[in-house]
Amino acid sequence: MASQLVESSVAESVLAVAMANGGEFAEIFAEDRRSTSAGLDDGRVEQVTSGRDRGAGIRVVVGETTGYAYTSDLTERGLETAARAAAAAAKGGGKGVKVVALGSPSSHPVNNIDIDPTSVAKARKVELLLEANEAARSVDGAIVQVSAGYSDARREILVANTEGVFATDAQVRTAFRVSVVANGDSGMQTGYESLGHTMGFELFDRHKVADVGLAAANQAITKLRARPAPSGAMPVVIKCGSGGVLFHEACGHGLEADLIAKGASVYRDRVGQLVASPLVTLVDDGTMSGEWGAIGIDDEGNPSQYNVLIQDGVLTDYMWDYLRARKEGHKVSGNGRRQNYTYLPMVRMTNTYVLNGTEDPEAIVRDTPNGVYVAKLGGGSVNTATGDFVFGMTEAYLIENGQITEPLREGNLIGNGPQVLQDIDLLGNDFAMGSPGTCGKDGQGVPVGDGQPTLRVKSLTIGGTAA
Amino acid sequence: MSSLQEIVDRVVGQAKPGEQVEAFASRGGETSIRVYEGEVEHFVSAQSEGIGIRVIREGRTGFAYAGTLDESAIAEVLGEARDNVAFGTPDEWAGLAEPDGVEPVPQVLWSDALEQFPTAKKIDLAKELERLAIAADSRVRVDEADYQDGWGEVAVATTTGIRRAGRENAANVSVGTLAEDGEDTQTGFGFSVGRDPALFDLQKAAREAADRATRLLGAIKPPSKKVTVVLDPYVTAQFLGVISSTLSGEAVIKGRSLFANRLGEVVASPLITLIDDPTNPLAYTATDLDGEGLAARRNMLIEAGRLNQFVHSSYSARRAGTSSTGNAVRGGYAGGTPGAGCLAMQLAPGTRSQEQLIADVSDGVLIQMVQGLHSGVNPISGDFSTGASGLLIKDGKIGAPVREFTIASTLQRMLMDVVEVGGDIDWLPSRAAGVSLVINDVMMSGE
Helix, strand or coil, X not given: CCCCCCCHHHHHHXXXXXXXXXXXXXXXXXXXXXXXXXXXXXXXXXXXXXXXXXXXXXEEEECCEXXXXXXXXXXXXXXXXXXXXXXXXXXXXXXXXXXXXXCCCEECCCCCCCCCHHHCCHHHHHHHHHHHHHHHHHCCCCXXXXXXXXXXXXXXXXXXXXXXXXXXXXXXXXXXXXXXXXXXXXXXXXEEEEEEXXXXXXXXXXXXXXXXXXXXXXXXXXXXCCECCEEEEEEEEECCCCCHHHHXXXXXXXXXXXXXXXXXXXXXXXXXXXXXXXXXXXXXXXXXXXXXXXXXXXXXXXXXXXXXXEECCEECCCEXXXXXXXXXXXXXXXXXXXXXXXXXXXXXXCEEEECCCCECHHHHHHCCCEEEEEXXXXXXXXXXXXXXXXXXXXEEEEEECCEEEEEECCXXXXXXXHHHHHCEEEEECCCEECCCEEEEECCEEEEEEEEECCEEEEEEEEECCEC | CCCHHHHHHHHHCCCCCCEEEEEEEXXXXXXXXXXXXXXXXXXXXXXXXXXXXXXXXXXXXEEEEECCCCXXXXXXXXXXXHHHHCCCCCCCCCCCCCCCCCCXXXXXXCCHHHHCCCHHHHHHHHHHHHHHHHHHCCCEEEEEEEEEEXXXXXXXEECCCCEEEEEEEEEXXXXXXXXXXXXXXXXXXXXXXXCXXXXXCHHHHHHHHHHXXXXXXXXXXXXXXXXXXXXXXXXXXXXHHHHHHHHEHHHHHXXXXXXXXXXXXXXXXXXXXXXXXXXXXXXXXXXXXXCCCCECCCEEEEECCEECCCECCHHHHHHHCCCCCCCEEXXXXXXXXXXXXXXXXXXXXXXXXXXXXXXXXXXXXXXXXXXXXXXXXXXXCCEEXXXXXXXXXXXXXXXXXXXXXXXXXXXXXXXXXXXXXXXXXXXXXXXXXXXXXXXXXXXXXXX
């Protein structure tokens, strides 16, 4: 590596300053993020944006208290000022001397970046927008508006702490999105499709942006003839690669050790118990090469891991960050993440998915006399303490007599996590990852992935308007 | 250290002939304290800064930003923004705001008392709030009690003659509660906001957090049927937030507003008068300037049910053939070209209390919380569907608590189906004030 974000000797002396008030643990998290984005709307490339965010956060832990300060000044002086502020905030009582020798940082890349996006001409990025726009508009005269966005970011991080963790990672993410408005007799409808991976510009050798535009346009056109969604509880079949957000909300958040510790999760004290249908094996996997939630190390410097959360319906473990693991005498699980250097890390998911079952996905629909088929889910949210969660359906159809029939207008579905996990009664063999997501928790957003095979929940409440 | 105004003036001074340049710089700080079981769980204290530069040449726009005000970095940002211009599509309406002669209404946005408020007292406030919430009800635990404050100063300058600077600060305390009864757990929250922490009403915040959670204990899943909903002021504020995107001039010119081409028409019940008024000092988001540095002003959006006007930035106004309404909204220094949006909405209140409104409802639900406004509501199609919890209303009386259901309609219909606006206006910490709202014919989906 040409130049390290923070030199080893500087990191050592800053950690010593952070511990000078008698801290028990100190950490430097340094970050340098360069990004490029370009947006098209209304037929025009509106703006190309270049961004640079660079800084470091210093954390000091004394007893149950964490002090945190951050700075955009990565010089030794800037870091030491932040270290003193963090130490003061943690209110360490005495005087401490802790010397840590860091050596060279380690790195644990989960995938190679073939084409660094910063090496690609901006003109090429803008061309992608125009290609997607053209493809979407070619679908139907009813397409009245298209917006498209391209973004790439290279995020270099370095973490050093007083327990000797010293690691770096370069996280490159590239993404593309298209949203479309179609206008018909019954008013306007929208379509949305996105693509995002932890990889470089090779993303566009593997996926065509025109396909993203076509998918978004077709979704909007289909919805022009949508009828109001039904209201009430009924069987719901969720297409592979569209419904991982269900698990993210129904149980993912509830398995985060910080929420468990405060008793704010319905999954507290449930390890070793059957919490889901025995068909369900749920994994959180930060090592999943190329996926949107993939990371070499988490934002506490620990290598990402493949963590089994639920095995054949039985809860096997929660997800952990440094503080929770330290408190409970557990091992960290590579789930300590933060939005950027201005935030404290928390327990967060990475790529969360359900492993394949054995059913033929077409048979799942055929075996469902009446219900709803969800082909594309939107966002969701959960109250982890009650387990009640919602998620939006952005493309859905009625199932009548075992056949997918008419498209439905948008709406939310609502369920209770533990109940819905038990109610999964058919699991397909067609696993696929879904669209890139941004998971929000306590005001911080981090990139996450999700995935699942086609599955059926025997009863979920559809929030439509039709009786 | 240079003042922000000097920094942005220097950038604009480097504009080349034929170039429009806008520089927006900000500096700010925050204190964030979380208390748990009587101890400080975390204490965050820090400052940040940044600059965003927009360059427009021959109708093409380029933008760049950096999270620093370091002089060499600023030079790089200007260079990047210029470089990015070449890739934009020419747009005959592209351009910066120009001074329009409207004088800003002065607002008190800064408090010396808050600036000088001692750290120890900030910690005490969070500890006291936690203690009060626990004391409010034996079934209540607290999972987070927070004190937060922040200050920020901004400056903007353009080659078109805009030159403005300002600063503001604010603080809040909030508490999250868990009420437990046997196997049943429900959650609540309470808060107090303002510029003088000495005036925070901790008792009220604690009481509300405990009530919200305990009221829902024993909640059942209701049947599916059409009902009348009474939206709690907090929920109405969120509902208005959804409505606001349909009133954005930018959504209108780009064909994304379901109210496009409907100016002058009846779009809501005659009881609905919707105003965007950031000059009202009671509004939490009261401000003197919009995101482009023009004076913020009072705009009547819907008057007695009739659509009166949209809100505009200078760009959307130019395209719509009108003038900016002072509603440019900027997403900080990294935000690029400002959009057009509401700044401080309020419904003209009615006269009666929530209790009186409920007394007239024969079969309904008081909606206390909604969940999933971002996932089941589409402001372009108008489809509205959200998870909810609250209390059943039967023959004018509050009944059983209910949860795990949705309420659904369309935005168009809900505005027409409003049967009463309460008199209980509440200046909540959001872009819209809250008020109780009664809406007929909403589909409740449960069992």
